Amino acid sequence: MSHTEPTAEFLVLVVDDEPETARAHATYVDRVPGFRTGAIAANGHGALQLLAEAHAAGTPYDLVLLDMTLPDLHGIDVARRMRGRGYTLDIIAITAVRDLAVVRSAVATGITQYLIKPFSFAVFAEKLENHRAFIATMRSTGSSTSQASIDTAFSALRTTSASVSLPKGLISQTLEQVRTHLAASPARAFSATELGEELGLSRVTARRYLEHLAMSNSAVKQPRHGTRGRPEFEYRHNSS
Template identity: 40%
Template structure:
């Protein structure tokens, strides 16, 4: 812990020399401000309640599929980015940040060819925009191509995290405008 200073610790509860939840207060006492995700076969309600009381960010029961772990790690990365980039102007901002960390179903894995990092970047840009944003504007703000920006924006619309409206001009196709839903 001293050497690596991890952001996230994957912690089993059945350790050879002590119960895993007893590790968390030791980490805090030693000054480690890391997040903890429990990965354990411990199915007892007291273990789950204890994990929640100790502030674990997630609890995954063994055995599990790699895709389940991957989805949880990706959700954690997005939430951590949301917390690090949070600007709190009022209660709605606090509620939005806390709701992102609420327990619930693991979001679907991103489609092939999409990265968590780019999704986080596009999401942050969309969230921080007052009003709506076009794919071209998003590309200019993020540095990704217009095609990539459009693909990520459409993904957020498909999963219910963005709303789309059309702006009609004098000629050509209407412009698709995206608004973050949270």
């Protein structure tokens, strides 16, 4: 694994009945650091079978990219059967249909995000980054949580245009997650390595976000004393 990749890997199941489209989506998945396509299913029953096999083997999927128009089952039906079997993994719905009733049904089945065809890789990647930020926020809260933590977690799933003004390669949802993590422990200073381990990011990625926060005065950067070799920096929330 390269130094620019997040340390945590998300295993993704791609479900689409069009082979070329499925392969394209799988390629998109593998282009996003920290995400890997585990398998491709061409229909709903095949997807459910793959999920069952992975669950039985103790290697469950983390995310499903689920096309809504499948030859045997509607995507909504697949999602309902997944929930009925106790699979709690997140689902990103993919469809060319812009029917509000379908969108509402998707939300009701626990589908967390929606992609309307056709979409660019940038839009696709942002949805996966939203998922990463959501999971990182939920994990960082521990066994109990607060209203603010829940709000922050779900806000990560909402794509915003704020990322447009960020430096290339930075995602607004991940930036907000880093900012929130610092603010939650105002008296603590984090190195890029420490923050990356807690949020599931590589050291290099965590450092880029921390540097951006320091440049915008949202974080205070200072040398960490007592370290040997190359100087190490630490970052803390700027409460001033």
